[in-house]
Amino acid sequence: MMDESTAVASLAALAQPMRLRVFRALVGAGPAGLTPGVLSALLDVPPSTLSFHLKGLARAGLVAPVREGRHLHYRPALGQMDALLGYLTDHCCEAGAADGCAIQPREVACCDTH
Amino acid sequence: MMDESTAVASLAALAQPMRLRVFRALVGAGPAGLTPGVLSALLDVPPSTLSFHLKGLARAGLVAPVREGRHLHYRPALGQMDALLGYLTDHCCEAGAADGCAIQPREVACCDTH
DNA sequence: CCGACGTTTCGACTATCGTCGAAATGTACG
DNA sequence: CGTACATTTCGACGATAGTCGAAACGTCGG
Numbered sequence: 001m002m003d004e005s006t007a008v009a010s011l012a013a014l015a016q017p018m019r020l021r022v023f024r025a026l027v028g029a030g031p032a033g034l035t036p037g038v039l040s041a042l043l044d045v046p047p048s049t050l051s052f053h054l055k056g057l058a059r060a061g062l063v064a065p066v067r068e069g070r071h072l073h074y075r076p077a078l079g080q081m082d083a084l085l086g087y088l089t090d091h092c093c094e095a096g097a098a099d100g101c102a103i104q105p106r107e108v109a110c111c112d113t114h
Numbered sequence: 115m116m117d118e119s120t121a122v123a124s125l126a127a128l129a130q131p132m133r134l135r136v137f138r139a140l141v142g143a144g145p146a147g148l149t150p151g152v153l154s155a156l157l158d159v160p161p162s163t164l165s166f167h168l169k170g171l172a173r174a175g176l177v178a179p180v181r182e183g184r185h186l187h188y189r190p191a192l193g194q195m196d197a198l199l200g201y202l203t204d205h206c207c208e209a210g211a212a213d214g215c216a217i218q219p220r221e222v223a224c225c226d227t228h
Numbered sequence: 229c230c231g232a233c234g235t236t237t238c239g240a241c242t243a244t245c246g247t248c249g250a251a252a253t254g255t256a257c258g
Numbered sequence: 259c260g261t262a263c264a265t266t267t268c269g270a271c272g273a274t275a276g277t278c279g280a281a282a283c284g285t286c287g288g
Contacts, residue, residue, distance in 0.1 A: 011129035020125075055266085184286050240279100245272105253265080254266090
């Protein structure tokens with residue numbers, strides 16, 4: 001179960017255009033992820049700026065770097081994303097929600113943790 | 115369908131401890147919401163600071179102020195929250211996700227829009 | 229009307245974010 | 259080894275967020 005400060009950190013990591021694009025690109029690329037070089041070219045952003053944001057996403061636990069031969073791969077952490085969605089749904093309808101809630105909480109599951 | 119900048123704005127609105135607490139308190143209070151005065155006492159935060167954050171949440175479309183007699187009520191906008199969850203789930207598994215996705219996108223629905 | 233109360237605006241301050249080029253670091257290939 | 263290339267760190271800068279007290283504003287009850 002995700003706690004508040006972790007949720008805030010994860011939300012903050014995604015609450016920035018460049019970082020959201022980076023994360024979406026990584027998710028879109030599949031479990032293998034992408035290298036900073038490819039991301040830099042793909043999103044047209046200087047390597048240093050990209051590295052800054054990659055570090056932010058990694059600190060929030062939303063991506064993880066993995067050495068792959070001579071290159072480096074950043075892989076999306078779907079499990080963390082799932083946990084975030086779980087936190088959000090759990091706290092969206094919590095208390096007096098007997099009336100308006102269409103589905104029970106935790107029906108949400110984005111991807112398996114792999 | 116929510117676009118990127120709206121998603122970023124919504125995420126940013128929730129990516130702050132005080133604002134997340136405010137929003138959770140409003141959701142927990144049900145569709146009627148709460149007044150700034152009650153929230154201020156409940157969360158132990160100065161009225162001016164609270165007003166600042168309430169404005170932020172309102173600008174992101176996550177809460178809406180409604181006059182109720184002599185008082186003011188801030189009501190949670192569950193529809194916007196639902197849209198945000200939809201955006202997040204849609205962009206979590208998008209491309210090469212044929213393998214890992216447990217459920218189909220848009221299964222997520224937090225609350226009816228009321 | 230007027231006084232009281234609830235709420236917002238204003239002004240000031242500190243802290244952190246986002247950007248980027250230049251330089252440092254590390255990794256593998258020859 | 260040493261060279262080439264991929265990636266990160268560093269330093270600097272402007273911009274924006276977050277906090278809060280004091281003051282202004284609006285809305286009602288008497």
